[in-house]
Amino acid sequence: MSRLRFVILGSVLVMMVVVFSCSSGSGGARQFTDTPKKGRITISADESFRPIVDALVQVYESNNDSTKINVQYKPESECVADLFNDSIRMVISTVKLSDEQLQSVVDSLHLVVKQLPVARDAVAVIVNPSSRDTLLSMEEIKMILTGTYTKPLKPVLDGLSATSTVRFLLDSVLKGQKMTSDAMGANTSDSVIQFVAGNPNAIGFIGVSWIGNKDDAEQLSFLKKVKIVQLESSDKPGRYVLPVQANIYTKRYPMTRDLVYILKEGHRGLGTGFAEFVAGEIGQLIFKRAYLMPGRRSFLIRPAQTKE
Structure with a gap:
């Protein structure tokens, strides 16, 4: 973990303690009316993952018409800050807390995390x-950055700080x-795509979920404007690979990261229901x-050959 990331997470955990100390004297246990299949909650998610989180929420709400999940899309550092905001039930980003940091959240909020x-x-x-x-080594990526x-x-990113x-x-x-x-720094990932599409000397860095789904009409339109x-390859020098599922799964593609949810809920509510859905069969599908690699299901990759 970099020093910057450690400082950010450390500051967040300190603020958690302060917030809990100020609110713990308000008296009385909170009453919850939501269940895994009913109610309304707010979660925060890294803006880099908007397409996939939108899809997950849409399907969950369609299958459970008495639910409403409000998603606030933010830079990752703001999602981390939401760990101490008790009105936010879940955070979805690439941040994974250490056991010690996780226990600090539990101790501060007195919730199951x-x-x-x-x-x-x-x-x-x-x-x-x-x-x-269109063929670059990681050393060349470093030189560009x-x-x-x-x-x-010109490197173009979804912000110059705080994003995953x-x-x-x-x-x-x-x-x-x-x-x-x-x-x-562009405001959003789709802004990165639009800028690269209009500037021959630009090179953009975005989450693959913005351009990986060839069944999505909007993403197909993006792929007509830019090239991936x-x-x-991380395992075979001189071989170049695209960020497709097999290469993400094996980490042959050299820039991979895990998508993590952090759930804070003191009862079995809508946050729990959505979390179980995300990790379950439908969510993983x-x-x-x-075109992300599901993390809670096992997949067998077999070599295949095609005849010209």
Whole structure:
């Protein structure tokens, strides 16, 4: 864990203690009227995962018409801050708390807190259709992000701080190196796609769920505007791979990350029902259809050959 991430999470946990101390004297146990199949709750989710979370919520509400799940999409750091906000039942992001941090949340809020990785995602790299930079090594990705690449490619991210994509690039790719000052932050992932589509020298970094689902009409329209870069395989130098499910599952694609939910609920309510759905058969199939790798189901990958 990077120092920046440690400081952010540490600050959040301190604030949890303060908030609980101020509210614990209000008296009386809270009364809940929601159940796993009925009621209304609010959750927060990393904006990078809006397409898949929208799909999960839509199907759950369709199957349980007495439920309403309000989703607040935010940068990841704000989702982490919501861990101490007792009006938010669940947080969905790439943050996974250590056992010690998890226990601190439990001790501070006096609630049952559960976290579970439910899928594996990838950070996709996109370029303008006119670009020839469609095969890149991780060393070249680092050079692009630090501004030392041989071509003037401008990195475009879903924000310049606080998002899961930015944190992943800083922690897992740059590993302490400073990102170029030429890097540009867009407000949302679809804004990254639109900017790259209109600028030949731009290179974008987004969650694969925004462009991986070829059954989604909007994502198909995105793929007509940009190209997905193939990155050098983590297991075979000189081989380049796309962020497709098999490569995400095996981590052959070098930029993968887990999608995790953190549930805070003192009773068996709607948050529990939604969490069980996300980790269950239907939820996992939704991840599969969105071209993420389901995290709670086992899959067998068999080699196949095609005849020309």
